[in-house]
Amino acid sequence: MQLEGITEGPSAQLGGAGSWVLQTDDSYTIDAGNNRIIFDDPNASGTITLSDGSELTFSNIENLEWSHDSLRVLFNRKSGENNNIIVANIRDLENPVNLTKTFQGDFTNLTWSPTDPSELFWLNKSNLYKINISEKKVSNSLASNVISVNSTDDRKIYIVRDQGGERSLWSMNTDGDNLEKIVKSLPVSKNYEIKYSSANGNLLIVVNGEVRTIYLAKKVGGKLELKELSKDATDAFWSPDGKKILYINEKNVWTFDIEKELEYQVVTDGDIRDALWYMDDYHVAVNTGGQYKVMEFDGDNSVTIGDTTLNEVFFSLEYKYLFYLGNLKENKDNIVIYSLRP
Numbered sequence: 242m243q244l245e246g247i248t249e250g251p252s253a254q255l256g257g258a259g260s261w262v263l264q265t266d267d268s269y270t271i272d273a274g275n276n277r278i279i280f281d282d283p284n285a286s287g288t289i290t291l292s293d294g295s296e297l298t299f300s301n302i303e304n305l306e307w308s309h310d311s312l313r314v315l316f317n318r319k320s321g322e323n324n325n326i327i328v329a330n331i332r333d334l335e336n337p338v339n340l341t342k343t344f345q346g347d348f349t350n351l352t353w354s355p356t357d358p359s360e361l362f363w364l365n366k367s368n369l370y371k372i373n374i375s376e377k378k379v380s381n382s383l384a385s386n387v388i389s390v391n392s393t394d395d396r397k398i399y400i401v402r403d404q405g406g407e408r409s410l411w412s413m414n415t416d417g418d419n420l421e422k423i424v425k426s427l428p429v430s431k432n433y434e435i436k437y438s439s440a441n442g443n444l445l446i447v448v449n450g451e452v453r454t455i456y457l458a459k460k461v462g463g464k465l466e467l468k469e470l471s472k473d474a475t476d477a478f479w480s481p482d483g484k485k486i487l488y489i490n491e492k493n494v495w496t497f498d499i500e501k502e503l504e505y506q507v508v509t510d511g512d513i514r515d516a517l518w519y520m521d522d523y524h525v526a527v528n529t530g531g532q533y534k535v536m537e538f539d540g541d542n543s544v545t546i547g548d549t550t551l552n553e554v555f556f557s558l559e560y561k562y563l564f565y566l567g568n569l570k571e572n573k574d575n576i577v578i579y580s581l582r583p
Contacts, residue, residue: 262289262290263287263288263289264287264288264289264290265280265286265287265288266286266287306353308353308354308358309353309354309355309356309358309392309394310358311331312330312331312332312358313328313329313330313331313358313359313374314327314328314329314330314331315327315328315351315353315361316329317349323341324341324349325339325341325342326339326340326341326348326349326351327339327340327341328340328361328374338374338377340372340374343377344372344377344379346363346365346379347365348363350363350364350365350390351363351364351372352364352390352391352392352398353392354371354392354398354415355392355393355394355395355396355397355398355415356396356415357415359373359374359375359376360372360373360374360415361374362383362390362392362398363379364387364389364390367385367386367387367388367403368382368384368385368387369382369383369384369385369387369390369400370382370383371383371415371417380417383413383417383420384400384402384411384413384417384420385402386402386403386404387400387401387402388401388402388403388408388433389401389432389433389434391433391434391435393435393436393437393444394437394439395437395439395442396415397412397413397414397415398412398413398414398415399411399412399435399444400412400413401427401433403429406429407425407426408426408427408428408429408433409422409424409425409426409427410422410423410424410425410427410433410435410446410458411423423458423465424446424456424458424465424467427446427448428448428452428454429451429452430448430449430450430451430452430453430454431449431450431451432447432448432449432450433446433447433448433449434446434447434449434476435447436477436478436479438479438483439483440479440481440482440483440484441483441484441499442460443457443458443459443460443483444457444458444465445457445458445477445478445479445486446458446467447474447475447476447477449475449476453471453472453473453474453475453490454469454471454472455469455470455471455474455477455486455488456468456469456470457470457486457497457499459499470486470488470497470504471488471495473490473493474488474489474490474493474495475489475490475491476488476489477489478516478517478518479518480518480521480522480538481518481521481522482521482522483499484498484499484500484522485497485498485499485522485538486499487507487516487517487518487525487538489513489516490513491512491513492509492510492511492512492513493506493508493509493510493511493513494506494507494508494511494513494516494525494527495507496525496538496539498538505538505539505540506540507525507527507536507538507539507540508527508529508540511527511529511530512529512530512531513527513528513529514528514529514530514531515527515528516528519535522538523537523538524536524537524538525537525538532545533545
């Protein structure tokens with residue numbers, strides 16, 4: 242499910258406009274970079290309560306996602322052997338649009354437009370299309386030979402294309418104009434993810450699959466200058482100020498200082514389940530072997546803040562709280578809230 246108009250991940254309780262509470266007995270993973278919640282059970286059920294008190298009840302849902310401005314919900318609902326891709330307007334929950342039935346297509350690869358909440362980009366058989374939900378129309382093909390689509394906060398669409406065996410990164414406006422190759426000769430792999438930093442205007446290119454590579458694509462003189470950061474990492478994250486990068490794999494955590502061009506080994510040979518920037522560009526929180534630890538970006542001054550039964554964590558930048566399901570002494574499976582104050 243994907244929520245549009247939501248300003249943050251699920252909260253422990255309702256706060257201001259844009260906040261929401263997820264109630265479910267099913268375990269899930271928060272993919273904050275892609276505005277998505279993925280349930281371990283493809284038939285998950287529960288209730289979402291919005292800041293205005295309205296509720297959205299769901300069942301047989303495999304994932305939830307929220308779009309850039311959080312005014313609509315996109316979700317995949319299973320019915321027997323069939324998948325139904327449904328879009329619901331949070332302000333009009335009684336009139337959802339079933340994309341599968343409306344357009345009679347396979348809508349397993351959809352990406353929200355970063356500029357228009359009524360539009361989705363659809364990758365189908367290596368062609369990229371745009372769907373207008375309000376008008377119930379599908380555009381002609383905007384690009385061919387496409388294998389990956391990313392929508393980012395810089396209001397552009399980034400696609401990876403395979404042309405004659407060469408993988409390359411292209412950008413275009415959301416209206417389909419100004420299609421431009423910006424990076425050539427990317428490694429051939431299964432997954433590609435583009436992460437934009439609004440603080441500096443640069444990109445992270447995460448290649449993960451048969452081949453792993455993390456690139457920093459830095460704008461220099463109007464062009465992108467590509468720097469390879471790692472061939473071992475599986476994911477990467479911008480610091481809030483855009484000056485550092487955190488990247489991880491199953492056993493290690495690193496940070497990279499862009500200005501100093503220095504890499505720091507934060508954790509070596511651990512059981513890495515999750516990691517994220519915490520509070521600022523100076524601290525990281527790492528789940529290693531079921532324990533959450535907060536440490537400085539170079540790995541110094543590690544402090545264990547609690548144990549967890551889940552791999553994932555959510556940090557609210559607005560409220561400065563770290564949320565996860567954990568254990569507190571002899572009490573099991575409590576919601577424990579930790580906060581690190583500067």
